[in-house]
Amino acid sequence: xxxxxxxxxxxxxxxxxxxxxxxxxxxxxxxxxxxxxxxxxxxxxxxxxxxxxxxxxxxxxxxxxxxxxxxxxxxxxxxxxxxxxxxxxxxxxxxxxxxxxxxxxxxxxxxxxxxxxxxxxxxxxxxxxxxxxxxxxxxxxxxxxxxxxxxxxxxxxxxxxxxxxxxxxxxxxxxxxxx
Amino acid sequence: xxxxxxxxxxxxxxxxxxxxxxxxxxxxxxxxxxxxxxxxxxxxxxxxxxxxxxxxxxxxxxxxxxxxxxxxxxxxxxxxxxxxxxxxxxxxxxxxxxxxxxxxxxxxxxxxxxxxxxxxxxxxxxxxxxxxxxxxxxxxxxxxxxxxxxxxxxxxxxxxxxxxxxxxxxxxxxxxxxxxxxxxxxxxxxxxxxxxxxxxxxxxxxxxxxxxxxxxxxxxxxxxxxxxxxxxxxxxxxxxxxxxxxxxxxxxxxxxxxxxxxxxxxxxx
Amino acid sequence: xxxxxxxxxxxxxxxxxxxxxxxxxxxxxxxxxxxxxxxxxxxxxxxxxxxxxxxxxxxxxxxxxxx
Amino acid sequence: xxxxxxxxxxxxxxxxxxxxxxxxxxxxxxxxxxxxxxxxxxxxxxxxxxxxxxxxxxxxxxxxxxxxxxxxxxxxxxxxxxxxxxxxxxxxxxxxxxxxxxxxxxxxxxxxxxxxxxxxxxxxxxxxxxxxxxxxxxxxxxxxxxxxxxxxxxxxxxxxxxxxxxxxxxxxxxxxxxxxxxxxxxxxxxxxxxxxxxxxxxxxxxxxxxxxxxxxxxxxxxxxxxxxxxxxxxxxxxxxxxxxxxxxxxxxxxxxxxxxxxxxxxxxxxxxxxxxxxxxxxxxxxxxxxxxxxxxxxxxxxxxxxxxxxxxxxxxxxxxxxxxxxxxxxxxxxxxxxxxxxxxxxxxxxxxxxxxxxxxxxxxxxxxxxxxxxxxxx
Numbered sequence: 001x002x003x004x005x006x007x008x009x010x011x012x013x014x015x016x017x018x019x020x021x022x023x024x025x026x027x028x029x030x031x032x033x034x035x036x037x038x039x040x041x042x043x044x045x046x047x048x049x050x051x052x053x054x055x056x057x058x059x060x061x062x063x064x065x066x067x068x069x070x071x072x073x074x075x076x077x078x079x080x081x082x083x084x085x086x087x088x089x090x091x092x093x094x095x096x097x098x099x100x101x102x103x104x105x106x107x108x109x110x111x112x113x114x115x116x117x118x119x120x121x122x123x124x125x126x127x128x129x130x131x132x133x134x135x136x137x138x139x140x141x142x143x144x145x146x147x148x149x150x151x152x153x154x155x156x157x158x159x160x161x162x163x164x165x166x167x168x169x170x171x172x173x174x175x176x177x178x179x
Numbered sequence: 180x181x182x183x184x185x186x187x188x189x190x191x192x193x194x195x196x197x198x199x200x201x202x203x204x205x206x207x208x209x210x211x212x213x214x215x216x217x218x219x220x221x222x223x224x225x226x227x228x229x230x231x232x233x234x235x236x237x238x239x240x241x242x243x244x245x246x247x248x249x250x251x252x253x254x255x256x257x258x259x260x261x262x263x264x265x266x267x268x269x270x271x272x273x274x275x276x277x278x279x280x281x282x283x284x285x286x287x288x289x290x291x292x293x294x295x296x297x298x299x300x301x302x303x304x305x306x307x308x309x310x311x312x313x314x315x316x317x318x319x320x321x322x323x324x325x326x327x328x329x330x331x332x333x334x335x336x337x338x339x340x341x342x343x344x345x346x347x348x349x350x351x352x353x354x355x356x357x358x359x360x361x362x363x364x365x366x367x368x369x370x371x372x373x374x375x376x377x378x379x380x381x382x383x384x385x386x387x388x389x390x391x392x393x394x395x396x397x398x399x400x401x402x403x404x405x406x407x408x409x410x411x412x413x414x415x416x417x418x419x420x421x422x423x424x425x426x427x428x429x430x431x432x433x434x435x436x437x438x439x440x441x442x443x444x445x446x447x448x
Numbered sequence: 449x450x451x452x453x454x455x456x457x458x459x460x461x462x463x464x465x466x467x468x469x470x471x472x473x474x475x476x477x478x479x480x481x482x483x484x485x486x487x488x489x490x491x492x493x494x495x496x497x498x499x500x501x502x503x504x505x506x507x508x509x510x511x512x513x514x515x
Numbered sequence: 516x517x518x519x520x521x522x523x524x525x526x527x528x529x530x531x532x533x534x535x536x537x538x539x540x541x542x543x544x545x546x547x548x549x550x551x552x553x554x555x556x557x558x559x560x561x562x563x564x565x566x567x568x569x570x571x572x573x574x575x576x577x578x579x580x581x582x583x584x585x586x587x588x589x590x591x592x593x594x595x596x597x598x599x600x601x602x603x604x605x606x607x608x609x610x611x612x613x614x615x616x617x618x619x620x621x622x623x624x625x626x627x628x629x630x631x632x633x634x635x636x637x638x639x640x641x642x643x644x645x646x647x648x649x650x651x652x653x654x655x656x657x658x659x660x661x662x663x664x665x666x667x668x669x670x671x672x673x674x675x676x677x678x679x680x681x682x683x684x685x686x687x688x689x690x691x692x693x694x695x696x697x698x699x700x701x702x703x704x705x706x707x708x709x710x711x712x713x714x715x716x717x718x719x720x721x722x723x724x725x726x727x728x729x730x731x732x733x734x735x736x737x738x739x740x741x742x743x744x745x746x747x748x749x750x751x752x753x754x755x756x757x758x759x760x761x762x763x764x765x766x767x768x769x770x771x772x773x774x775x776x777x778x779x780x781x782x783x784x785x786x787x788x789x790x791x792x793x794x795x796x797x798x799x800x801x802x803x804x805x806x807x808x809x810x811x812x813x814x815x816x817x818x819x820x821x822x823x824x825x826x827x828x829x830x831x832x833x834x835x836x837x838x839x840x841x842x843x844x845x846x847x848x849x850x851x852x853x854x855x856x857x858x859x860x861x862x863x864x865x866x867x868x869x870x871x872x873x874x875x876x877x878x879x880x881x882x883x884x885x886x887x888x889x890x891x892x893x
Binding site for chain 4 (some may be wrong): 189192221222223224227238241242244245246247250251256257259260262263265266284286287358361426437441444445448
């Protein structure tokens with residue numbers, strides 16, 4: 001697997017950075033290389049928050065995400081801001097409730113009710129980031145599901161394991177049911 | 180039998196660098212007698228100092244000695260003590276060292292109540308650099324950087340130490356050499372941060388220009404101005420005008436920093 | 449009357465500050481060539497003020513053993 | 516046996532590396548973007564029998580680690596540019612008094628308070644010349660989370676071996692990012708313990724100028740000696756003799772220079788036939804490696820020289836490559852305005868062109884920009 005640059009965009013508090021870190025952690029335990037970075041430069045300003053992680057079977061040299069292979073936008077603002085850095089033919093996943101103005105371009109677009117699923121099916125909107133991970137992995141098949149699940153469970157707060165397990169599974173089902 | 184200082188002095192290091200009439204030598208002797216009376220193993224004693232005249236003291240005594248950077252005596256001492264709490268750590272410095280450039284370390288060591296003994300050699304002036312004013316130069320006094328007279332207010336070192344949380348605070352003078360020895364001994368025996376302000380004379384930098392004709396006149400000023408703290412309790416403010424108290428000004432038992440730290444973090448010994 | 453057997457002075461270390469001479473209550477010490485010297489051992493009452501307050505470790509008073 | 520694998524933040528990896536090396540004391544003061552080193556040490560040290568203290572300021576923090584080291588304990592502090600500026604006087608003290616300590620500098624944009632969260636590589640010269648006077652400097656430069664660990668261990672080893680302070684010069688990207696880390700088994704990496712003197716205490720000369728190395732005795736171990744930041748004689752007592760001042764200063768600097776081969780560590784990537792060399796450290800070196808691969812794909816003979824020791828400067832390694840006669844130009848990407856480029860130019864002595872690629876933009880230099888510079892030499 002060549003490097004995959006993943007950008008998870010949302011607003012502050014949605015846990016996109018945590019999700020990126022969990023994905024990186026799970027990838028490392030699955031035997032891959034991963035780098036999760038923070039953002040500092042001029043583009044880091046403004047309201048849209050993002051978690052970024054690069055995953056690869058090869059050595060990761062350049063540490064940051066510039067153009068994304070996978071972009072997730074949980075808000076309209078994040079979508080508008082990050083869409084121009086989505087690679088041609090890349091995967092773009094948006095929250096169908098939050099992103100009304102769907103982006104157009106040469107990429108595979110998935111509009112899915114991620115936040116609604118977290119809030120209504122799982123009962124906690126704060127697990128939207130874990131639902132996101134389920135979605136991303138089901139679409140990209142980056143990691144074996146059980147390895148991802150193991151990664152999630154070892155990084156979430158104690159006592160929330162079942163909740164997060166359900167959230168991850170719900171993300172997978174969102175994609176499966178779409179087919 | 181005369182007291183034998185030699186067993187605590189490093190051979191070949193005397194005469195010391197201090198000026199004729201500088202009282203630091205008197206205090207050095209008091210310090211040696213105090214330590215001797217406690218029967219410490221010389222290998223367990225660490226003396227740190229900063230920069231200035233009194234900070235040359237560690238070079239003369241046969242302990243583990245550390246002459247550090249200006250003002251940092253206590254900060255170095257803190258590292259030594261935290262790394263090896265078994266060591267008896269003495270941090271000394273002058274009034275400038277301890278209350279100007281090193282003031283921050285002074286108050287925070289008091290706040291922590293770490294088991295270090297601090298001696299502040301207060302001679303009211305920066306002696307080594309040639310008589311510039313310090314935080315304890317009395318208002319109106321002459322200094323090379325206060326050629327028209329000192330305009331700043333001065334610190335009361337003992338009040339500063341008490342306010343910052345030191346658990347043992349005493350004042351003594353070089354004139355009261357036996358009392359000085361006693362205060363140093365009590366400070367060393369105290370568990371926690373102890374401070375002894377030792378009033379000293381700088382005849383060269385301070386005395387000559389501030390109406391003290393001889394070193395002895397400065398010692399006699401100490402004799403006349405010092406009032407034992409117990410005696411002072413029965414004296415009126417008028418009687419105490421122009422005087423200062425000597426003795427143990429503050430003493431309390433409270434948890435020592437390293438004991439608290441080790442217990443709190445469950446230090447694996 | 450003298451209570452001191454001898455007073456040792458280390459002239460190499462004495463810096464001539466005169467503290468000992470001026471604090472001596474019996475005028476037993478004096479300055480000679482800017483250094484302390486014993487003027488009259490007989491006058492010494494072994495009060496030890498000079499030794500105690502000599503900053504330079506330059507003066508040592510040996511008391512007479514009690515008779 | 517499977518290695519202990521972690522996905523860890525760079526700053527935490529520094530702390531873990533220090534613990535692996537046997538560090539038992541941390542004295543610090545909080546400063547972005549280095550604070551996670553302190554936080555990790557505060558939590559972990561008591562579990563291994565060590566102690567942590569948050570001092571009242573950066574100066575005190577530096578003083579405390581020197582004091583702890585003199586008490587015989589391996590000691591660490593971590594800071595960033597402004598804090599490093601404050602520490603400088605005491606770092607010079609440790610250099611002159613030959614006291615082993617490890618100082619981590621997580622570089623951020625300066626001068627002054629500058630860019631507190633903004634990564635940079637602009638303390639390269641501060642590490643070299645920040646303290647006054649002539650002095651020896653060792654600085655290691657990790658470029659990955661694994662190297663944050665391994666190079667911290669090496670920094671402790673160098674500090675103990677050469678009796679001097681050693682810098683871990685890293686940056687806010689490497690320090691703050693998360694990456695895989697294999698924690699080595701005990702014994703897997705070399706850990707150098709401080710040698711103890713074997714002479715009689717009365718014969719001990721802690722700063723013996725006629726010897727290259729003298730073991731540093733711990734306070735309390737029976738060797739009572741004097742330490743002063745004044746220039747001193749072999750026995751530790753002050754001297755004003757300019758001959759001795761010269762002799763000892765030269766000795767301390769030469770001790771580092773003479774052991775270049777032991778202290779120096781570089782990664783050479785495709786340098787054998789390289790016509791264009793890229794010289795970079797830390798996060799910039801990762802961009803540079805990406806760029807070199809890209810350039811090779813374009814048919815350009817590019818190579819990377821990546822020092823993991825930046826002080827002393829890798830003069831010999833640059834010389835060796837330039838002596839092959841293939842190199843037409845050197846590109847030096849760095850997140851400052853040319854601190855390393857000048858040094859590379861000094862070593863190149865006009866044998867080839869040297870061009871810097873500077874950025875203060877806080878993000879890593881883009882591989883594409885480096886490729887563009889490489890192409891200019893072809």
